[in-house]
Amino acid sequence: MGSGPVIGEHCIIFGNVFIGDRFRCGDNVLIRDNTAIGDGVTIGNWSFVDTDVVVADRATIGDEVWIPRSTRIGCGVGIGHNVRLMTEPVDGCPARRSYRNIILEDGCTIGKDAVIGPGVCVGAGASVEAGATVTDDVPPDVRYCNVQ
Template identity: 45%
Template sequence: MNTYVTGTGCEIDEDVTIGYPAGDDPGKAVIGDDARIRSGTIVYSDVDIGDRFATGHNALVRENTRIGDDVVVGTDTIVDGTSVVGSNVSLQSRVYVPTNTYVGSDVFVGPGAVLTNDPYPVRRDVDLSGPTLEDGVSIGGNATILPDVTVGEGAFVAAGAVVTDDVPARTLAVGAPAEHRPLPAALSGENTI
């Protein structure tokens, strides 16, 4: 049984796994046209990915994930299941996107950034709720975004920031815990991914 479907013009290295089974009755993995999937990458079943998808090496995309067009998932990046990633998104190397996360379109997430979904790791039984990154957000390298936080449209999270509260649209979040500041003129405008 074929566990996946790919569009035309895809370049997929030999040691890639697409359609890794999840659950008793997994759906197929669907990957659009012109994908470039590098060695060591695993894409689970029941994943729907748009056109021009690209990975670094050893990327992981878990089940029940929906990804738009023109998305990069960098080397050693993990997108845990039941998440949505919009179009024109760049998840750089070593990014962690947990279950139940929403990433809008035109979003940049820098290397080593960690998004989280459990407010009380292994201490309490709670519903997992990842962050929401609205359209046009930029996240600097090694930033940490805590569970159920919304980073507003066009906001910029500085490298190394620890975001514990919602970040208003077109605002700069800097520090640990992050403070909100007006977005400097040099950081205004749209992401060009």
């Protein structure tokens, strides 16, 4: 654990987790093993970080965010409240269950209530609008929104 952490109530941080300096964590956060969290990272209340996740420096993760195993989050990434990163299909078909990790490149932002699907890479500086569902890669510096 780096210097100057602020950790909320009822947080659980498993073993073999590297946490950099100036880490801030809200209440009721769970961080699983084999995870690396860089300097100046903030994680909001009721968020979950699964095993083998890398969160680079200065990333901000909102409240009630689900970060599945092996996700890669770049420097300065912003993730809004209630975002879901999904690494497996949820259609109920066991034959199609194949794990595919997610990459959020440096400086991208994910709006609240967005869903990022399996295997998606959100490019550096891209912006995913609130409530969007992303099933394909988002190129760098692009604004992505669902058109209904």
